[in-house]
Amino acid sequence: MIVFPHAKINLGLYITRKLSNGYHSLETLFYPIPLEDVLEVLPRTDDHTEDELLISGVVPEGNPNDNLVLKAVRAMRETAHIPPLQIALHKHIPAQAGMGGGSADATAMLRLLRDEYAPQTDYEQIANIAKRLGADCPFFLYNTACVGRGIGEILTPMPEVDLSGYHILVVKPPIAIRTAEAFGGLKHLSKPPQPIEDLVLRPICEWKDCLCNDFETSLFPIYPAIAEIKTRLYDHGAIYASMSGSGSAVYGIFAEKPQLRQEDFANCFVWQTRL
Numbered sequence: 001m002i003v004f005p006h007a008k009i010n011l012g013l014y015i016t017r018k019l020s021n022g023y024h025s026l027e028t029l030f031y032p033i034p035l036e037d038v039l040e041v042l043p044r045t046d047d048h049t050e051d052e053l054l055i056s057g058v059v060p061e062g063n064p065n066d067n068l069v070l071k072a073v074r075a076m077r078e079t080a081h082i083p084p085l086q087i088a089l090h091k092h093i094p095a096q097a098g099m100g101g102g103s104a105d106a107t108a109m110l111r112l113l114r115d116e117y118a119p120q121t122d123y124e125q126i127a128n129i130a131k132r133l134g135a136d137c138p139f140f141l142y143n144t145a146c147v148g149r150g151i152g153e154i155l156t157p158m159p160e161v162d163l164s165g166y167h168i169l170v171v172k173p174p175i176a177i178r179t180a181e182a183f184g185g186l187k188h189l190s191k192p193p194q195p196i197e198d199l200v201l202r203p204i205c206e207w208k209d210c211l212c213n214d215f216e217t218s219l220f221p222i223y224p225a226i227a228e229i230k231t232r233l234y235d236h237g238a239i240y241a242s243m244s245g246s247g248s249a250v251y252g253i254f255a256e257k258p259q260l261r262q263e264d265f266a267n268c269f270v271w272q273t274r275l
Helices: 068-077 101-117 123-133 137-141 179-184 196-200 204-210 214-219 224-235
Strands: 006-018 024-036 038-043 052-057 085-091 146-149 154-157 167-172 240-243 250-254 269-274
Touching (some): 006 101, 006 137, 006 214, 006 240, 024 196, 038 101, 068 101, 085 101, 101 123, 123 137, 179 214, 204 240, 214 224, 214 240, 224 240, 224 250
Antiparallel strands (some): 006 024, 024 146, 167 250, 167 269, 240 250
16 A cells, blocks of 8 residues: 655745634645655554554654654544554655645545545544644645635635646755744734635736735744745746745745756755646
């Protein structure tokens, strides 16, 4: 059983208010991009009764037992009989980048286990489990652009937002920003000047003037290297550039393949493709 969890970027990200439970309400558009991890799952054939997770590639920090992939397995065991598993996860999506890599992996595991061991489990049940694992996990049940509201779990598909044919360049500097740090440092809350649905349907050349990521205001003064990446992407012809999520990855959307390489961003993760 092999699946390829994909990353996301945020087109605009407005933090609209702080909720009584400590979370924040937001408005954004999640867009899937073909930057993928590789998740392979097999039932264990030995006598061990515990799951085994092997991680390669861009290995995230922290205890592997706390990985969202294993949390997804434990959550699914509450509704289905799942044997001990041998799991291999090859990480290509960088961690703490605002691109949803961990959430993508966890949701891909939920879908895989549902298909293999719990086909009677309906979409609503899977979505509820995904929401328990992370606010942006439900998005990865879709494979299309979605407006996200609430804490990110209230989703409205917008397949008409289509970046096919454009080039994307992602640059992730060696800066780790934890979600709690990003939300804790917010300088202000805001609402988009129009509903996000209206903003993203404008011509892409207008996005620079109307689509904002609220985290940039508070994080760029602390991490000027991230702001510099955004400036360089615009200097090299990006139609639109933004930090994704709570960072630290920055992406640029280009009409033509950008003339930038790994060597132009020392010590950074750099990835580009035609969408």
